[in-house]
Amino acid sequence: MENRVSEAIESHVDLNSLPKEERLNRRRHSAAHVLAEAMVELFPDAELGIGPPIDTGFYYDFRLPRSLTPEDLTRLEERMRKSVKGKHAFQMASITKAEAEQKWAKQPFKLDLLADLEEGNVTQCTHAAFTDLCRGGHVNNTGELGAFKLMSIAGAYWRGSEKNPQLQRVYGALFETSEELAEYEHQLEEARRRDHRRIGKELKIFELFENIGPGHVVWLPAGATIRRELQRWIEDLEIERGYQHVITPNVGKRELYVRSGHWEHYQDAMYPVMEREGEEYCLRPMNCPHHIMVFESELHSYRELPIRIAELGNMHRWEKSGQVTGMSRVRIMTLNDAHIFCADEAMVESEVEGVLQLMEHVYGVLGLKNYRYRLSLGDRNNTEKYVDNPPMWDMGENLLRRVLNKVGLEYYEAADEAAFYGPKIDVQFQTAQGKDETLVTVQVDFHLPNQFQLEYIGEDGGRHRPIIVHRGVISTLERMTALLIEEYEGNFPLWLSPVQAVVIPIADRHIEYAEEVAKQLRTARLRVEVDTRGERMNAKIRDAQVRKIPYMLVVGDREAEAKAAALRVRGGGDLGAVPVTEILERLRRERDEKVLTVGG
RNA sequence: GCCUCGAUAGCUCAGCUGGUAGAGCGAGCGAUUCGUAAUCGCUAGGUCCACGGUUCGAAUCCGUGUCGAGGCUCCA
Numbered sequence: 003m004e005n006r007v008s009e010a011i012e013s014h015v016d017l018n019s020l021p022k023e024e025r026l027n028r029r030r031h032s033a034a035h036v037l038a039e040a041m042v043e044l045f046p047d048a049e050l051g052i053g054p055p056i057d058t059g060f061y062y063d064f065r066l067p068r069s070l071t072p073e074d075l076t077r078l079e080e081r082m083r084k085s086v087k088g089k090h091a092f093q094m095a096s097i098t099k100a101e102a103e104q105k106w107a108k109q110p111f112k113l114d115l116l117a118d119l120e121e122g123n124v125t126q127c128t129h130a131a132f133t134d135l136c137r138g139g140h141v142n143n144t145g146e147l148g149a150f151k152l153m154s155i156a157g158a159y160w161r162g163s164e165k166n167p168q169l170q171r172v173y174g175a176l177f178e179t180s181e182e183l184a185e186y187e188h189q190l191e192e193a194r195r196r197d198h199r200r201i202g203k204e205l206k207i208f209e210l211f212e213n214i215g216p217g218h219v220v221w222l223p224a225g226a227t228i229r230r231e232l233q234r235w236i237e238d239l240e241i242e243r244g245y246q247h248v249i250t251p252n253v254g255k256r257e258l259y260v261r262s263g264h265w266e267h268y269q270d271a272m273y274p275v276m277e278r279e280g281e282e283y284c285l286r287p288m289n290c291p292h293h294i295m296v297f298e299s300e301l302h303s304y305r306e307l308p309i310r311i312a313e314l315g316n317m318h319r320w321e322k323s324g325q326v327t328g329m330s331r332v333r334i335m336t337l338n339d340a341h342i343f344c345a346d347e348a349m350v351e352s353e354v355e356g357v358l359q360l361m362e363h364v365y366g367v368l369g370l371k372n373y374r375y376r377l378s379l380g381d382r383n384n385t386e387k388y389v390d391n392p393p394m395w396d397m398g399e400n401l402l403r404r405v406l407n408k409v410g411l412e413y414y415e416a417a418d419e420a421a422f423y424g425p426k427i428d429v430q431f432q433t434a435q436g437k438d439e440t441l442v443t444v445q446v447d448f449h450l451p452n453q454f455q456l457e458y459i460g461e462d463g464g465r466h467r468p469i470i471v472h473r474g475v476i477s478t479l480e481r482m483t484a485l486l487i488e489e490y491e492g493n494f495p496l497w498l499s500p501v502q503a504v505v506i507p508i509a510d511r512h513i514e515y516a517e518e519v520a521k522q523l524r525t526a527r528l529r530v531e532v533d534t535r536g537e538r539m540n541a542k543i544r545d546a547q548v549r550k551i552p553y554m555l556v557v558g559d560r561e562a563e564a565k566a567a568a569l570r571v572r573g574g575g576d577l578g579a580v581p582v583t584e585i586l587e588r589l590r591r592e593r594d595e596k597v598l599t600v601g602g
Numbered sequence: 603g604c605c606u607c608g609a610u611a612g613c614u615c616a617g618c619u620g621g622u623a624g625a626g627c628g629a630g631c632g633a634u635u636c637g638u639a640a641u642c643g644c645u646a647g648g649u650c651c652a653c654g655g656u657u658c659g660a661a662u663c664c665g666u667g668u669c670g671a672g673g674c675u676c677c678a
Contacts, residue, residue, distance in 0.1 A: 069606065156673030157605025164675045168605055171673070199671095203613085212651085212669055268678060288678060317678090322603050323669095325676065421678050440677080472678090509635040536634080537641085544639035558637060568638075576638055 015142055022178075029148045030055030030176045032092060032140040033082070034062045036147065037172060039132035040081035041066075044074065050134065051111045051160060051169050058186060059150065059175040063158055065111070070170055075152045078172070082150075089145035090130040094138050099124050106135060111160060111169075149183040150176035196434040198487035199328040205492050205500070205550065207483070208329055217326040217333030219480055224500035227529070228486075229479050231498050233314055236338050236364070236476050243360065245312040245340055250292035252316050256282040261453055262291045263389070267422040271319050285318035290447075290472060293341040294454050297468075302458040304345050307468065308353055312340035314479070328484060330439065335478035338442075342471040345458065347401060350446060350469050354405045354427075357444050357473045361429065362411075364475050369598045370489060372432040373441060375411050377402055378419035389423050389449050398425045398446040421472075423449035429477075434488040441481065442474035492550045493572065496600055497593045501551050502529045505567065506542045508558035515562040519555060519582050526590045547572065552600040553589065571601035 017025050034053030041048050041064055051063030097105075099121050106112035112135050116124070127136040129144055141147065153173045160166035177183045194200070202208050207225035214220065221229055237247060256275055259265040264272070264287055273285040286292065293311045302309065318334050325331055342357075344350045358375075365373065380388045380395045388395075402425055406413045413427070420426055426445040430438050447470040450456075457465040476482045486494070496502055503523060507516040513534050520530040531551075533542045539556065546554045555567035561579055569577040569585060580588075592600070 072607080154672060155606055158674045159604080162674075164604070168674075170605070173673080210670095216669070264678075271676090271678075290678090319678080322676070324603060324605095324674085327671095331677080423678080426678095443678085445678090506638090508637060511635080538634090538636050540636085540638065541640050542638095547639055554638080556638065560637090570638060574639085 015140075017141060017146065026148075026176075026178065027055045028139055028141050029146065029178065030060040032144070033147045033150050033174060033176050034060040035092070035127065035129060035132065035134055035136070035140070036082045036085045036144055037062045037078065037152070037174060038064075038134060039085055039130060040078045041172075042132060043081060044078065049109055049111055052115070053134075059153070059173065059177075061158075061171050061173045063111075063160070063169040063171045065167065065169050070155045070172065072155075075155065075172070079152045082152075085130060085144045086147055087145070088130060089143045091143045092127055092129045092140040094125055094127050094136075094140075096122075096125050102126070102135060105133070114160075148176055148178045149180040150174050151183060151187075193434045193436065196488045196491050197328075198330065198434075198484040201487050201492040202329060202484075205487075207487065207500075210328075215333075216323065217321055217331070219329055219332055219334070225483065227500040228483055228494065228498050232476060232479060232482065237312075237314070239360065239364070239475075240310075240312050240340070243310070243356065245310040247312050248293070248296055250289065250296070250313060250315065252286060252318070253283045254286050254291060256284050258291045259284055259287075262294075262450060263423065263453055264288065264291075267387075271321070273318050273320050286316075287319050288317055289313055289315035289337065289339045290341060290450060290470070291454075293339075294450060294456065294470075297341075297343050298454065298456060302343075304458055304460045304466070307343060307345040307458060308349055309343040310340055310353075311343070312338075315339050317478075329480045329487075330433070330484040332478075332480050335480045337478045338474050338476045338482075340473055342473065343456075343458075343468045344471060345460070345466065345468060347397070347469070350471055351401060351405050351408075353471050354402065354444055354446070354473075355409055357471070357475070358405065358409045358411060358427075361442075361475055367596050368486065368489075369495075370431070370485075374430050375406060375413035376419070376428040376430050377406060377413055377415045378421075378426045378428050378443075379415060379417050380420035380425055381418045384418070387418075387422060388420060391449070394448045395420075395425060398448065401446060402427055402444075421445050421447075423447050426472075431485060433485070439481070439485075441477045441485070443472070444474075445472040446470075447472055493600070494550070494552075495596060495598050496552050496589065497596045499550075499552050499600075500529065501531050501549070502589065502593070503531075503553040503555055504542075504546045504551050505530060505532045505555045505557060506539060506546070507532070507534065508539050508556065510536070512557050512559070512562060516555075516557050519557060519567055522582055523586055523589070526586055528586070528589055528593070543570065553585075555585065573600075575601065577601075 031054065038050055038053055045066050047067055049065040053060060053062035102116055102124050103113065115135060125137055126133050127140060151174065153175050156171045156173065157168045158171040159168050175183060175186055177186060205224055206222045209220045209222055211220060268287060272287050276283045296311055297309060314336050316334060316336050321331060321333050326333060342353045344353055379399055382392050382395060424445050424447045426443040428443045429441040431441045433439055450470055451467050456468050458468050460466040505516040505520050507513045516532045520532045523530045543554055550572060552572045554570040556570060557567050561567050564579060566579045566581045567585060569580045571577065
């Protein structure tokens with residue numbers, strides 16, 4: 003709230019004349035005041051931070067004599083509702099800095115905010131008995147807040163820096179109508195339902211074990227199948243585009259990472275060094291140095307470039323304990339990685355273009371839509387975090403911008419988001435939980451070729467320095483699988499489904515024929531099970547539905563007679579008896595064409 | 603890493619203020635042989651996360667640790 007010029011101190015606002023977003027922000031910000039009012043009543047010594055509106059409501063940060071409990075939220079909410087009933091007017095007033103400093107003398111965070119304000123720009127807002135330092139933007143009175151609910155308590159650093167004290171943040175949801183609030187709560191419920199951790203467990207896709215350690219994913223058979231399909235597919239796409247696949251070790255000597263710069267910039271995020279017989283080894287945090295070794299292993303001519311070296315390589319990153327999550331933020335991961343060694347900028351441009359086109363193809367086939375391209379820039383002044391080489395940054399950033407424009411992709415720019423060695427294009431994905439995650443990146447790197455003194459022989463017979471393009475497309479298999487689970491809600495398209503069809507014999511006497519049908523389908527490498535349990539057909543169908551298996555082939559006397567099966571598609575829909583040969587062709591085509599919707 | 607909350611059967615969860623545990627689903631066994639989303643019966647299954655403390659007595663209270671969730675910070 004601090005970087006807006008103080009507005010006219012209005013006496014009355016006609017809420018209906020405002021755009022909805024502005025109206026909502028006013029309601030949310032006002033609700034934060036009411037929350038603070040309630041908090042001060044509960045804890046007279048509460049120190050107040052800030053209370054801004056956010057996308058789904060508001061929050062307010064406090065420093066309190068003790069930790070808040072869920073019961074406190076109930077009490078605070080009741081107190082807030084009392085204030086709503088009182089319809090207290092919000093009244094803005096200008097005060098001098100000196101007055102403000104005196105008024106908030108016991109409020110260190112308010113004083114901190116005040117220090118940044120210009121004299122003449124200091125305003126306060128009063129409603130009922132509560133006054134807050136505030137630049138304005140309220141509704142007329144506390145009766146106009148809308149539908150709200152206090153949601154959760156969280157820790158948050160003052161001004162977002164972990165060097166500052168940590169405050170207690172109370173989050174509230176607020177919408178204009180109770181219907182909208184209910185809709186929001188429904189969305190939260192929906193997000194929980196789609197959560198890859200829940201579905202991953204239910205469908206036995208992956209598991210995490212305390213004994214193996216957090217962030218170390220175990221792919222169960224169903225997950226390993228999905229992974230294998232993704233892997234085969236992307237590798238084939240890469241082969242078609244001239245990539246060469248290599249397999250390199252998961253460790254390297256510490257010296258290698260010192261040279262690449264990882265040791266200096268990222269050792270905190272690396273697993274601790276292993277030492278034996280006087281040698282120091284690291285689990286690699288990235289694959290680049292290994293691929294550079296491959297490039298360096300022989301002298302290359304300009305005629306060979308670009309050289310595209312790819313690997314589904316494991317990477318190991320010591321994510322801090324609080325930030326490991328399910329399969330989407332892990333410590334050991336497999337990246338669909340490649341390094342393209344280019345002769346010059348023109349080649350870099352055309353290679354980056356090729357990568358962007360491959361991405362569009364891949365995300366299209368997977369049916370992904372909630373993603374945006376982000377041009378992530380460095381910071382010339384931060385030589386701690388980024389390699390100090392301004393011309394290199396200029397060149398890289400301009401180049402990426404040109405390619406994005408040329409390919410005609412929409413993108414946005416973000417400062418201070420680059421890799422330590424260069425700018426990048428990030429693919430930002432929105433998860434089911436509504437959070438932004440980086441799926442993959444394309445990076446232009448002038449730095450590592452320098453570190454490793456890479457060279458190729460040019461047309462002129464002289465030695466030249468190549469430029470490296472780092473890129474992923476399907477991200478780490480872990481994060482992509484997590485994403486797909488949420489995107490499909492576990493209903494994978496046929497080609498990715500761990501079990502593609504289950505044959506359901508109606509009675510035990512049909513098992514033999516059912517096995518025959520399964521065997522026939524397996525000749526087309528379809529993944530088929532036969533449900534031979536002594537359950538009723540209805541129960542078998544239900545279980546197959548719950549397991550989200552795309553096709554059910556029900557076989558009884560009539561089907562055995564006709565060399566057919568009654569075909570049922572996941573999600574309902576009995577297609578009646580279909581000859582097995584026809585089913586086989588149908589599934590094979592659906593699989594090979596990677597049709598997104600089963601039965602579609 | 604920091605703040606808050608949590609951990610009970612394979613899974614989801616109940617167990618009020620201290621008196622050594624329960625349901626549903628699942629599993630095993632038996633019966634049933636069935637035409638498009640759950641057949642019936644029986645049985646087994648627990649170091650109540652771990653370690654320490656308080657207490658005559660701890661799933662329950664306290665401390666430490668581990669793991670998980672939400673948030674903050676970070677994310678090559």
